[in-house]
Amino acid sequence: xxxxxxxxxxxxxxxxxxxxxxxxxxxxxxxxxxxxxxxxxxxxxxxxxxxxxxxxxxxxxxxxxxxxxxxxxxxxxxxxxxxxxxxxxxxxxxxxxxxxxxxxxxxxxxxxxxxxxxxxxxxxxxxxxxxxxxxxxxxxxxxxxxxxxxxxxxxxxxxxxxxxxxxxxxxxxxxxxxxxxxxxxxxxxxxxxxxxxxxxxxxxxxxxxxxxxxxxxxxxxxxxxxxxxxxxxxxxxxxxxxxxxxxxxxxxxxxxxxxxxxxxxxxxxxxxxxxxxxxxxxxxxxxxxxxxxxxxxxxxxxxxxxxxxxxxxxxxxxxxxxxxxxxxxxxxxxxxxxxxxxxxxxxxxxx
Amino acid sequence: xxxxxxxxxxxxxxxxxxxxxxxxxxxxxxxxxxxxxxxxxxxxxxxxxxxxxxxxxxxxxxxxxxxxxxxxxxxxxxxxxxxxxxxxxxxxxxxxxxxxxxxxxxxxxxxxxxxxxxxxxxxxxxxxxxxxxxxxxxxxxxxxxxxxxxxxxxxxxxxxxxxxxxxxxxxxxxxxxxxxxxxxxxxxxxxxxxxxxxxxxxxxxxxxxxxxxxxxxxxxxxxxxxxxxxxxxxxxxxxxxxxxxxxxxxxxxxxxxxxxxx
Numbered sequence: 001x002x003x004x005x006x007x008x009x010x011x012x013x014x015x016x017x018x019x020x021x022x023x024x025x026x027x028x029x030x031x032x033x034x035x036x037x038x039x040x041x042x043x044x045x046x047x048x049x050x051x052x053x054x055x056x057x058x059x060x061x062x063x064x065x066x067x068x069x070x071x072x073x074x075x076x077x078x079x080x081x082x083x084x085x086x087x088x089x090x091x092x093x094x095x096x097x098x099x100x101x102x103x104x105x106x107x108x109x110x111x112x113x114x115x116x117x118x119x120x121x122x123x124x125x126x127x128x129x130x131x132x133x134x135x136x137x138x139x140x141x142x143x144x145x146x147x148x149x150x151x152x153x154x155x156x157x158x159x160x161x162x163x164x165x166x167x168x169x170x171x172x173x174x175x176x177x178x179x180x181x182x183x184x185x186x187x188x189x190x191x192x193x194x195x196x197x198x199x200x201x202x203x204x205x206x207x208x209x210x211x212x213x214x215x216x217x218x219x220x221x222x223x224x225x226x227x228x229x230x231x232x233x234x235x236x237x238x239x240x241x242x243x244x245x246x247x248x249x250x251x252x253x254x255x256x257x258x259x260x261x262x263x264x265x266x267x268x269x270x271x272x273x274x275x276x277x278x279x280x281x282x283x284x285x286x287x288x289x290x291x292x293x294x295x296x297x298x299x300x301x302x303x304x305x306x307x308x309x310x311x312x313x314x315x316x317x318x319x320x321x322x323x324x325x326x327x328x329x330x331x332x333x334x335x336x337x338x339x340x341x342x343x344x345x346x347x348x349x350x351x
Numbered sequence: 352x353x354x355x356x357x358x359x360x361x362x363x364x365x366x367x368x369x370x371x372x373x374x375x376x377x378x379x380x381x382x383x384x385x386x387x388x389x390x391x392x393x394x395x396x397x398x399x400x401x402x403x404x405x406x407x408x409x410x411x412x413x414x415x416x417x418x419x420x421x422x423x424x425x426x427x428x429x430x431x432x433x434x435x436x437x438x439x440x441x442x443x444x445x446x447x448x449x450x451x452x453x454x455x456x457x458x459x460x461x462x463x464x465x466x467x468x469x470x471x472x473x474x475x476x477x478x479x480x481x482x483x484x485x486x487x488x489x490x491x492x493x494x495x496x497x498x499x500x501x502x503x504x505x506x507x508x509x510x511x512x513x514x515x516x517x518x519x520x521x522x523x524x525x526x527x528x529x530x531x532x533x534x535x536x537x538x539x540x541x542x543x544x545x546x547x548x549x550x551x552x553x554x555x556x557x558x559x560x561x562x563x564x565x566x567x568x569x570x571x572x573x574x575x576x577x578x579x580x581x582x583x584x585x586x587x588x589x590x591x592x593x594x595x596x597x598x599x600x601x602x603x604x605x606x607x608x609x610x611x612x613x
Binding site: 052054073074075076078079080081083084085087089090091092100101103104105148149152 | 510512513515516517518519520521522523524526527530531534535537
């Protein structure tokens with residue numbers, strides 16, 4: 001295996017008394033699309049800014065392409081970034097914005113212009129080259145920002161919540177643009193987001209952070225189906241989380257005892273995680289099913305999430321295709337029975 | 352219906368306010384073209400005589416040149432200082448930043464006469480009184496806070512990532528200052544230059560104290576008025592007003608147009 005492009009080892013970042021990043025170790029391969037995801041304040045943006053050199057680690061090392069970068073100033077790094085605010089230069093037109101990085105490298109005007117126009121055309125906004133960036137739409141400005149970052153042909157592109165200001169339908173289109181670009185260029189993308197759908201749709205590998213620490217790294221499907229701990233189970237997807245005690249081949253919880261694989265030794269605390277989309281719901285009681293009451297439903301189109309409450313007040317969720325709802329006769333306060341296949345549960349060895 | 356009356360009344364009131372402000376200046380302009388020696392009604396005939404005499408007067412010409420040199424130099428120095436302090440405030444956080452800003456913004460709050468006396472005392476103590484550049488120094492101190500306030504307003508509108516974006520694209524801090532911060536602030540810098548030039552051009556009290564033999568236009572006006580009633584004053588006053596209002600309007604055009612755009 002070749003050496004990773006980016007290596008963060010033992011990286012700590014403190015701002016005064018506040019520790020934004022605790023002893024973080026992360027390796028990012030060349031050509032990989034990595035998403036760093038977590039709630040706000042988890043240290044994901046600080047981590048990205050340390051790769052860009054906008055923050056200097058308090059402790060630890062940042063290496064890019066084998067070179068120790070801690071003392072290398074921002075402008076000597078060639079780690080262009082797409083900013084959440086886009087940070088386009090308002091006094092320059094679209095083409096001049098894209099030319100900026102080339103101008104700073106002392107490339108001649110004609111060559112600069114040629115390469116900038118080429119990039120604008122590649123991103124299908126060639127016709128707006130001479131427009132003031134403030135008159136462009138959100139999607140067009142996004143493309144200018146991408147062209148501006150990529151025009152210098154870097155080995156790595158950093159993206160800090162780049163799509164958060166766009167309308168929902170544009171987000172999906174821009175995701176397509178990003179995926180295609182990354183495949184075509186074969187360079188590393190490091191993408192910071194709080195959005196699960198963006199991270200899972202785009203990345204080869206997702207890094208989940210919480211309170212300045214990495215809590216899980218894995219492929220999107222692994223993280224979705226096998227969260228490593230309670231935080232990830234709560235943060236990612238829609239999961240039913242039941243704490244209990246291991247009985248060896250089953251877990252005893254307040255709602256009943258459920259068979260499950262991968263449990264810790266008997267009498268150890270354990271937690272059962274059942275993804276909402278694996279839950280079965282029925283009107284009639286059955287063996288091992290949990291009786292509960294419908295509280296509310298969240299309709300998003302193709303799928304519907306039902307929020308229910310068990311007799312002891314535990315909140316449960318079930319996610320179904322919209323077309324499967326027909327004969328359930330949903331109404332708040334309705335009585336239902338939840339169950340799941342024995343292999344649907346994912347066990348965490350914690351209480 | 353009553354709304355329309357209210358609007359008409361308010362417009363009338365606005366008109367009155369403008370008349371109140373501009374009537375004296377207008378009167379001065381009218382009398383500057385009046386052939387009579389005394390500013391009385393009915394008016395005499397139209398004449399440009401007073402303009403001819405002031406343009407022919409070497410002392411007034413000298414004062415005009417002094418004023419132009421002083422206001423241009425002041426404008427450059429004060430705007431540079433103003434930009435530097437505004438940028439320091441924008442870019443850096445440090446202990447005692449509050450007192451630092453308060454000190455910078457202090458000069459306009461000091462009564463002009465106190466400022467003038469202090470300047471005179473200080474400049475003569477360091478052996479720099481009565482020189483052309485004594486006025487320039489004094490005016491720069493006086494007007495730099497205005498320049499700083501205007502440029503600071505502009506910097507408050509900047510996307511905080513804009514400068515970092517320039518570094519990120521390969522520009523050193525100096526290059527980013529030149530290729531991002533300065534172009535971004537350009538409208539405010541032009542406004543500040545116009546406004547500080549206008550304030551310096553009109554300023555009398557400090558100029559009178561520290562100018563020595565290098566009289567500026569406002570100082571000459573006072574000397575003429577002290578002697579006798581002379582319609583030349585109206586002519587000079589009209590020209591000074593024209594200069595100042597042009598500079599102020601330019602400052603407004605550059606600044607207001609930018610503020611309303613963002």
